[in-house]
Amino acid sequence: MVSFSAVAKRYRGGEEALKEVTFSVEPGELVFITGRSGAGKSTLLKLIPAIERPSSGAVIVNGQNVGALKGSAIPYLRRNLGLVFQDQKLLYDRSVFENVMLPLAFSTHSTNEASRRARAALDKVGLLARERSNPIQLSGGEQQRLAIARAVVNRPSILIADEPTANLDAESARRIVDIFVEFNQVGVTVLIATHDQGLVTQYGKRLLHLEGGRVQ
Amino acid sequence: MKAWLRQHRHAFARALPRIELLNVVVIGVALALPAGGYALLESVRAVAGRLAVEPQISVFLDAKRTNVDALGTILKRDPRVVRLRYIPRDQALKELGAVQGMGELVAALGRNPLPDAYVVTTSEENLESLAKDVAKIPGVAQVQADALWARRLATLARLARTALWLLAGVLGAALIAVTFNTIRLQILTQRDEIEVSKLIGATDGFIRRPFYYAGLLQGLAGGALALVIVGGSLALLNREVRLLAESYGSDFRFAFPREPDSVAFLVLAGLLGWLGAHLSVSRHLKEIEPR
Ligand SMILES: Nc1ncnc2c1ncn2[C@@H]1O[C@H](COP(=O)(O)OP(=O)(O)OP(=O)(O)O)[C@@H](O)[C@H]1O
Ligand SMILES: [Mg+2]
Numbered sequence: 021m022v023s024f025s026a027v028a029k030r031y032r033g034g035e036e037a038l039k040e041v042t043f044s045v046e047p048g049e050l051v052f053i054t055g056r057s058g059a060g061k062s063t064l065l066k067l068i069p070a071i072e073r074p075s076s077g078a079v080i081v082n083g084q085n086v087g088a089l090k091g092s093a094i095p096y097l098r099r100n101l102g103l104v105f106q107d108q109k110l111l112y113d114r115s116v117f118e119n120v121m122l123p124l125a126f127s128t129h130s131t132n133e134a135s136r137r138a139r140a141a142l143d144k145v146g147l148l149a150r151e152r153s154n155p156i157q158l159s160g161g162e163q164q165r166l167a168i169a170r171a172v173v174n175r176p177s178i179l180i181a182d183e184p185t186a187n188l189d190a191e192s193a194r195r196i197v198d199i200f201v202e203f204n205q206v207g208v209t210v211l212i213a214t215h216d217q218g219l220v221t222q223y224g225k226r227l228l229h230l231e232g233g234r235v236q
Numbered sequence: 237m238k239a240w241l242r243q244h245r246h247a248f249a250r251a252l253p254r255i256e257l258l259n260v261v262v263i264g265v266a267l268a269l270p271a272g273g274y275a276l277l278e279s280v281r282a283v284a285g286r287l288a289v290e291p292q293i294s295v296f297l298d299a300k301r302t303n304v305d306a307l308g309t310i311l312k313r314d315p316r317v318v319r320l321r322y323i324p325r326d327q328a329l330k331e332l333g334a335v336q337g338m339g340e341l342v343a344a345l346g347r348n349p350l351p352d353a354y355v356v357t358t359s360e361e362n363l364e365s366l367a368k369d370v371a372k373i374p375g376v377a378q379v380q381a382d383a384l385w386a387r388r389l390a391t392l393a394r395l396a397r398t399a400l401w402l403l404a405g406v407l408g409a410a411l412i413a414v415t416f417n418t419i420r421l422q423i424l425t426q427r428d429e430i431e432v433s434k435l436i437g438a439t440d441g442f443i444r445r446p447f448y449y450a451g452l453l454q455g456l457a458g459g460a461l462a463l464v465i466v467g468g469s470l471a472l473l474n475r476e477v478r479l480l481a482e483s484y485g486s487d488f489r490f491a492f493p494r495e496p497d498s499v500a501f502l503v504l505a506g507l508l509g510w511l512g513a514h515l516s517v518s519r520h521l522k523e524i525e526p527r
C-alpha cells in the first residue's frame with residue numbers, strides 16, 4: 021500500500037532529513053511513526069502525498085511511484101489520501117461545516133450527497149453539534165478532530181496524520197488516537213507520526229522508530 | 237459532462253464575490269472614454285461620408301456669354317484637371333431640392349436661380365492655382381473651391397480615429413493592469429485557502445478557474461457599465477443636439493454604437509479582464525507552496 025525503498029531526502033541547503041529509509045505498510049495496517057523532534061517524521065509523511073519529493077530511492081503509494089509522478093497527476097493522488105497536518109491548516113474564515121465540505125468540492129457528488137457526507141464525518145468525530153461554529157471557537161482537541169473529519173470525508177483508503185495529539189492532554193490525545201483506531205478497524209490504512217511514545221505503545225500496534233533520519 | 241458543468245458553476249459561484257464594485261466602476265469609466273469617442277466619431281463619419289471630400293472646384297458659368305462646350309474643351313486640356321463633370325442648371329436645382337430641408341425652399345422659388353456649372357476634380361496641391369486660373373477664363377462667372385471644410389473635417393476625423401485607437405490601447409492595457417492587481421491581491425488574501433486546496437487534491441484548473449471568471453466578469457461588468465455611461469451621455473447630448481440640428485432642418489443625432497459593435501466591445505472587455513487574470517494567476521499562484 022505504501023512502501024519506501026532506500027529513500028533519502030535532502031532539503032535544499034540542509035542536511036539529509038531521511039537516509040536509506042526502507043519499510044512497507046500493508047493495506048489495513050496502523051503504524052505509528054515515532055522519533056524525537058527533527059528525526060524526520062514530518063518529512064517521511066510529506067513524501068507520501070508528494071508535498072516533498074525524495075532526493076533518491078522510491079516511494080510507492082497504491083502502486084504508483086510518487087517521486088516520478090507528473091505534476092498534473094498529483095491532485096488525483098492526494099484525493100485518495102486523508103491528510104491531517106501538524107499545523108492542521110483549517111480555514112478560519114468559514115464554518116466547521118464548510119471546512120469539511122472543502123474536499124468534496126472536486127468530487128462528483130451532488131450538493132445534497134456532499135452535505136450528507138460532511139455531516140457524517142463531523143458526527144464520527146463528535147463535532148456535528150458544532151457545525152455552525154467557527155474553527156477558532158473550538159478547543160485544540162476539537163480543532164484536531166475537525167482536521168480529521170476533513171481528512172476522512174472523501175473516504176480515503178490511506179489516512180496520514182502528523183502529530184495529531186501535539187499539545188493535548190492525555191485524555192484528549194487518547195480520544196484522538198481512538199478515532200484513528202476506529203477508522204483502521206473498518207479497513208483504512210493509517211500512518212500516525214508522534215513523539216509521544218508512551219501514548220502509542222499501549223495500543224500494541226506496529227511502531228516505526230526514526231532516529232536522525234534513519235529507521236531503527 | 238454533468239460534473240464538468242458543476243465544476244464551472246462552482247467556479248462561477250466562487251468568482252462572483254471576488255468581483256469588486258470599485259474596480260468595475262474604474263474599468264467602466266476608463267472604457268467609457270474610447271467607447272464614447274467611437275460613438276461620436278461614427279455618428280460624425282456617417283454624415284461626413286455623404287459629403288464630397290475630394291478636392292473639387294465648382295465653376296459657375298455666365299449664362300449669357302458662355303459656350304459651354306468650348307469651356308469644357310479648355311478645361312479638359314488642362315493637365316491639372318483629373319475629372320470633369322457638367323451639371324446643367326435644371327439638374328442642379330433637382331439635386332438641391334433633394335437635400336434635406338431644401339425641398340420646400342426650392343419649391344417656393346418658382347424659377348431656377350442656379351447657373352450651369354462644371355465640377356472639376358483635381359489634386360490637393362493644384363487646387364488653389366487651378367481655381368485662380370480658371371477664374372480668369374472668359375465666360376466664367378464664379379469659381380468656388382468646394383468642400384474645403386468637409387475635407388478638413390475628414391482629415392480631423394482620421395486624426396481623431398487614430399487618437400481614439402491609441403486611447404483605447406492605453407485604457408485596454410489599464411484594464412489588464414487593474415485586473416492583474418486585483419487578482420494578485422485576491423491570491424494573497426486567499427493564500428491559506430489555495431494552500432489547503434492544493435493539499436487536499438485540487439487541480440490547478442480548479443484553483444485558477446474562479447480567478448479567470450472573476451477577471452472575465454469584472455471586465456464584462458466594466459464594459460457594460462461603460463456602455464451605460466455612453467448611452468446616458470449620448471441621450472443627454474442629443475437633447476441639445478436635436479434643438480441645434482432642427483434649426484438647420486436636420487435630424488442629426490449622435491447614435492449609440494450598433495449592436496455588433498457593442499457586443500464586440502463587451503467581448504473585448506471580458507477578454508482583456510480574462511487576460512489580466514491569466515497573467516496574474518500564472519505569475520502569483522506558483523509562489524504558493526506546495527507546488
Ligand atoms: N523545508 C525544510 N527545509 C530545510 N530543512 C528542513 C525543512 N523541513 C524540515 N527540515 C529539516 O529536516 C529535518 C527533519 O525535519 P522534520 O520536520 O521531518 O522532523 P520531525 O521529526 O517532524 O520533527 P518534529 O517532531 O519537530 O515535527 C530537520 O533537521 C529539519 O530542520
Ligand atoms: Mg514534524
